[in-house]
Amino acid sequence: MRVLFVLPGAGGGGGAHSVVQEAHGLHRLGAQVGICTTAATLDPFLTTYPEMLDGPVALHPFQSADEVADAARGYDLTVATTWRSAHLVAQVQGRLGSAAPRAGYYIQDYEPLFNIPHTPEWDESRASYTVIPDAQLFAKTRFLCDIVSANHHRPVAKVTPSIDHDTYHPGPRGVEGSRxxxxxxxxxxxxxxxxxxxxxxxxxxxxxxxxxxxxxxxxxxxxxxxxxxxxxxxxxxxxxxxxxxxxxxxxxxxxxxxxxxxxxxxxxxxxxxxxxxxxxxxxxxxxxxxxxxxxxxxxxxxxxxxxxxxxxxxxxxxxxxxxxxxxxxxxxxxxLDYTIDKAAYSEFELFSEILA
Structure with a gap:
């Protein structure tokens, strides 16, 4: 299984955290995984995610859709992660034609709610859920699955959320005080x-x-x-x-x-x-x-x-x-129920069905 996530931007938000940590989880399950990110924001991206520097998940900085298409040739599945990247993956599908990998869209939020209604950004974010006709949409909460399905009439698969327990865990709290x-x-x-x-x-x-x-x-x-x-x-x-x-x-x-x-x-x-x-x-x-x-x-x-x-x-x-x-x-x-490995395995199973 060869999976390429298209993740523009410097990262730092919850959606980017999910993609990066679950990409590493998929690698541990035996998948070949890459992340495409914008070259202009590469330095802050690597500052936020130093594990991407010379790590097991391949990093593909890009400046154009042609460069994303070149990277995608080496993968079986290309996964959008934001509304802008969904349009980018649609361009890649068009450029590669019958040689294009299968497509997915890992929905991190309902992004039309981020934009003022009836602006170009609102229109494009709404269109992101249908711009790739054969893409498998998936999300980590039933709320997202339901809101996208209700508004765009597309089925959305449910995967498991994750948090990084190596970073987020209990620890010494000091002396218990009254405050x-x-x-x-x-x-x-x-x-x-x-x-x-x-x-x-x-x-x-x-x-x-x-x-x-x-x-x-x-x-x-x-x-x-x-x-x-x-x-x-x-x-x-x-x-x-x-x-x-x-x-x-x-x-x-x-x-x-x-x-x-x-x-x-x-x-x-x-x-x-x-x-x-x-x-x-x-x-x-x-x-x-x-x-x-x-x-x-x-x-x-x-x-x-x-x-x-x-x-x-x-x-x-x-x-x-x-x-x-x-x-x-x-x-x-x-x-404790929300681990990276459990989330990655839920995606691994979904991707196996898509690629089958």
Missing amino acids: VTISAMLRPLTPRRAPHRTARILEMLVQAFPDQVEVVVFGCAQSDLDEAGVRLSPSIDNRGPLSRAGVAEVLRQSDMFLDLSDFQAFGRTGLEGMACGCVPLVPLLGGSDEYLRHWINGFRVDTRSDAEIMAAVAAYVGLRPSARERMRRAAIATA
């Missing part, structure tokens, strides 16, 4: 991740629980916050942009992680937090119900409601330490 550490990610350049809502809630928390809560944020430089008009009080610890290892360390030292996005197709950081022993609060809208059980291993709330968010956090902060520990252990136990 609850709450962390959150701030990304002003991604509006659907609700940076202004997140900052507003965090300020409400430090005012409501000045002696009970410590707040830590990460995800962007102070200059990005300034440009977006996001202001944080000095009582909030901003760690700035972090590597995957840095994020994992923050999550290990946190009692609770807040993802106050409008929706999450999967909610990777919430599940990574669970693997680190951190209880997440995630959006009700999306695919987090695949792993999160409200009040058992985390919280699912309507993030459009400040009152609902604050009530859930207040309830958690008010728990006895033993009750918080029960939720923490339930979170860890849940995350």
Whole structure:
């Protein structure tokens, strides 16, 4: 089995994490795997994923569709991973004709929701699900399978999600204190991740629980916050942009992680937090119900409601330490079910059916 993922960009998001780690999982299952990524973003891509440098997964930097087509000649299956790459794979299919490999589309999110309706980007992102007529679409949550099928009348296969347990795992937490550490990610350049809502809630928390809560944020430089008009009080610890290892360390030292996005197709950081022993609060809208059980291993709330968010956090902060520990252990136990090898095997089986 020879599989080429087309993954433009510098990486760093949850979808790119999935592709890179599961490509390595497929290699461990005996597949020959490559990743095509844009030459212009190669340096930051390798900074984020140093395992791609001279690793077992082949790296094919490209500047044009012709270069992707040249790389694809050596593979049995070419897999798009974003709406732009779906159009690129369609071009490759056209260039190679009958010599083209089979095609797939690993859907990481419902990307029409990222764009303003009836703009060219919205039209192109919607068209990505049908631009390759014979492509096998697949996704890691039932939410994504259902929303694509309902809107585009294409069957979408379900594969298993994964997280990297070598990076995201429990660890020493220091001396148990009376204060609850709450962390959150701030990304002003991604509006659907609700940076202004997140900052507003965090300020409400430090005012409501000045002696009970410590707040830590990460995800962007102070200059990005300034440009977006996001202001944080000095009582909030901003760690700035972090590597995957840095994020994992923050999550290990946190009692609770807040993802106050409008929706999450999967909610990777919430599940990574669970693997680190951190209880997440995630959006009700999306695919987090695949792993999160409200009040058992985390919280699912309507993030459009400040009152609902604050009530859930207040309830958690008010728990006895033993009750918080029960939720923490339930979170860890849940995350153990989502391994790279299990996810890669679900893709291996699907690809075997496609190629058969």
